[in-house]
Amino acid sequence: xxxxxxxxxxxxxxxxxxxxxxxxxxxxxxxxxxxxxxxxxxxxxxxxxxxxxxxxxxxxxxxxxxxxxxxxxxxxxxxxxxxxxxxxxxxxxxxxxxxxxxxxxxxxxxxxxxxxxxxxxxxxxxxxxxxxxxxxxxxxxxxxxxxxxxxxxxxxxxxxxxxxxxxxxxxxxxxxxxxxxxxxxxxxxxxxxxxxxxxxxxxxxxxxxxxxxxxxxxxxxxxxxxxxxxxxxxxxxxxx
Numbered sequence: 292x293x294x295x296x297x298x299x300x301x302x303x304x305x306x307x308x309x310x311x312x313x314x315x316x317x318x319x320x321x322x323x324x325x326x327x328x329x330x331x332x333x334x335x336x337x338x339x340x341x342x343x344x345x346x347x348x349x350x351x352x353x354x355x356x357x358x359x360x361x362x363x364x365x366x367x368x369x370x371x372x373x374x375x376x377x378x379x380x381x382x383x384x385x386x387x388x389x390x391x392x393x394x395x396x397x398x399x400x401x402x403x404x405x406x407x408x409x410x411x412x413x414x415x416x417x418x419x420x421x422x423x424x425x426x427x428x429x430x431x432x433x434x435x436x437x438x439x440x441x442x443x444x445x446x447x448x449x450x451x452x453x454x455x456x457x458x459x460x461x462x463x464x465x466x467x468x469x470x471x472x473x474x475x476x477x478x479x480x481x482x483x484x485x486x487x488x489x490x491x492x493x494x495x496x497x498x499x500x501x502x503x504x505x506x507x508x509x510x511x512x513x514x515x516x517x518x519x520x521x522x523x524x525x526x527x528x529x530x531x
Contacts (some may be wrong), residue, residue, distance in 0.1 A: 296386040301393045313337065314362040314394045322386065330384045331425035331456070334361060335477055339523070340368035340421075343475035346525050347419040348372050352473075356417040357381070358408040358424065358464050362391050365421045366401065376400065379417065381408040409438065409459050416467055420474035420526075424460035429453050429487075448494045451487035458482060458491050465500060465526055474526035480506060481520065495526075502527045 300321045307317030315334040319327070327333075335343070347355070348369060353376065357365055360380035369376055378401045382388040388405055396403075404411070429452060432438065438459065443450040446462050457478045465474055482488030495501050505523040 296389045299386055299389055301390065304390055304393060308394065313364070314391070315364055318362050318387065318390050321390070326386060330387070331427045331431075332361060332384070332387060333423075333426070335364050335423045337364060337368065339477065340364045341371070343421050343477065343523060344368040344372050347421045347473045347475040348376070349418070349473060352418040353377060354379070354415070354417045354419070354469075356413075356420045356422075356464060356467060358420070358422050358460055359383075360391060360403070361387055361423070363394065363396055365423060366396070369419075369421055370397075370400065374400075378402065379404065379415065381406060381411070383407045409456070409463065410434070413463075413467055416469040416472070418469055418472050420464045420468060420472070420476070422460065422464055422474070422476045424457040424464075424476070424478065426479060427456035429455065432456055443490075446494060448490040450490045453485075454487040454490070455479075455482070458487065461491060461524070462494060465495075465528070468526070468528040470528055470530040472528050474524070474528075476524040476526065477521060478524065479520050480522045483522075495524075499529055500526050 303321050304317040307320060308314055343365065352373065355369055355376050355378045357378060357380045360366060360382045366378050366380060369378065380401055381404050383406060439450045439452045439454060442459055442462055461476055461478065468474060482491055501524065503525040507521045
């Protein structure tokens with residue numbers, strides 16, 4: 292496990308990128324699996340990131356939220372479609388944030404916030420959200436307060452204490468959409484059948500937020516180093 296971000300081999304990551312590797316694969320080569328597993332770091336393939344950006348970004352979209360930026364594949368896909376897009380990106384792992392910043396993203400267009408999206412106050416709303424949240428199970432979530440109770444009260448649904456972190460990310464991120472805004476969120480499919488997913492179903496249906504759910508085959512290998520199902524939630528917030 293890599294506990295000291297300063298010991299990260301930035302030169303090795305840069306060399307990998309120079310040699311044609313993606314920032315994500317260069318990071319995978321430089322950081323032990325134990326660290327990546329601790330933060331549930333499984334990266335979205337570039338083709339899927341492009342699909343997500345295509346839905347989320349309308350012609351009038353000016354602002355974008357990425358609540359768990361990682362190595363920035365979703366932001367790169369968004370900027371490939373709209374180079375002038377203003378992005379607000381969160382990241383709580385100092386190691387991957389150091390690695391991401393070493394790739395020299397254009398910070399004139401990206402506000403990078405170091406911290407836990409789930410606990411920080413976010414006062415802005417956004418035209419779009421694009422997100423691959425960490426898939427941390429409830430027993431891997433460590434807070435000095437009842438985060439499930441807080442989210443239940445804030446969003447008016449009964450959030451189970453068995454909920455995965457991606458459910459919490461989805462609830463908060465979707466509420467930060469401006470009217471008419473869109474979100475693309477890639478998450479496991481387990482919430483559709485698990486008891487803890489009832490809160491998210493109720494939340495999304497009552498607010499008429501879901502436009503489509505794209506399912507990937509159970510045999511598809513979507514993420515490196517992860518055995519999981521996957522779907523993309525396509526969200527659109529009503530204007531009224």
